[in-house]
Amino acid sequence: MRRERKATQRWAILAGPVLAVALLAAGPALAQTPVMPGQPLAFDRAKGNCLTCHDIKGGDAPGNVGPPLNDMKNRFPDRNELAAIIYDETKRNPQSVMPPFGRNLILTHEEIESVVDFLYTR
Ligand code: HEC
Helix, strand or coil: CHHHHHHHHHHHHHHHHHHHHHHHHHHHHHHHCCCCCHHHHHHCCCCCCHHHCCCCCCCCCCCCCCCCCCCHHHHCCCHHHHHHHHHCHHHCCCCCCCCCCCCCCCCCHHHHHHHHHHHCCC
16 A cells, blocks of 8 residues: 555656656647637638738738738727728728728628737737
C-alpha cells in the first residue's frame, strides 16, 4: 500500500514537468493554427473581397479605394456601428462605392459578425 502510493507520487512528480514542457512546446503552434472564420470571408473574392479596396494586415495586394482597415477596435468601439457600415455603407454615404454586403445578400448577418470579429483583431 505504502509502496504503491509512493509510485503514484513519483509518477505525478514526473508527469507535471513533462506536461508543462509539452504544453510550452505546443503553445506557439496552438496560437498560430486557428484562422478566424471572418478572415476568409473578408479576403475571398467571391465573398467580402474587402482587399480590393482596403489594406488589411495579413492580406496580399490590397487596393486603396477605401481607407486602410486598421486599429479597428479603437476606431469603432461600437461593433454595431461597424457591422452597419459593412451591412450597408450607403446609409452613411449614399455616394459610397462600397457594396452594401448585407442589403445585397453578399454576406449574411452571421458572416458580417464574423468579419467584425476578425477586423477587431486588425
Ligand atoms: C469597391 C470598394 C470597396 C469594397 C469591396 C469594400 N469597401 Fe469598405 N469602403 C470603401 C470606401 C470607398 C470607403 C470610404 C467610405 C465611403 O465610401 O463611404 C469604405 C469604408 C469602409 C469602412 C469605414 C472605414 C473608416 O475608416 O471610416 C469600413 C469599416 C469598411 N469600409 C469595411 C469594409 C469591409 C469589411 C469590406 C469587405 C467585407 C469592405 N469594406 C469592402 C470601399 C470598399
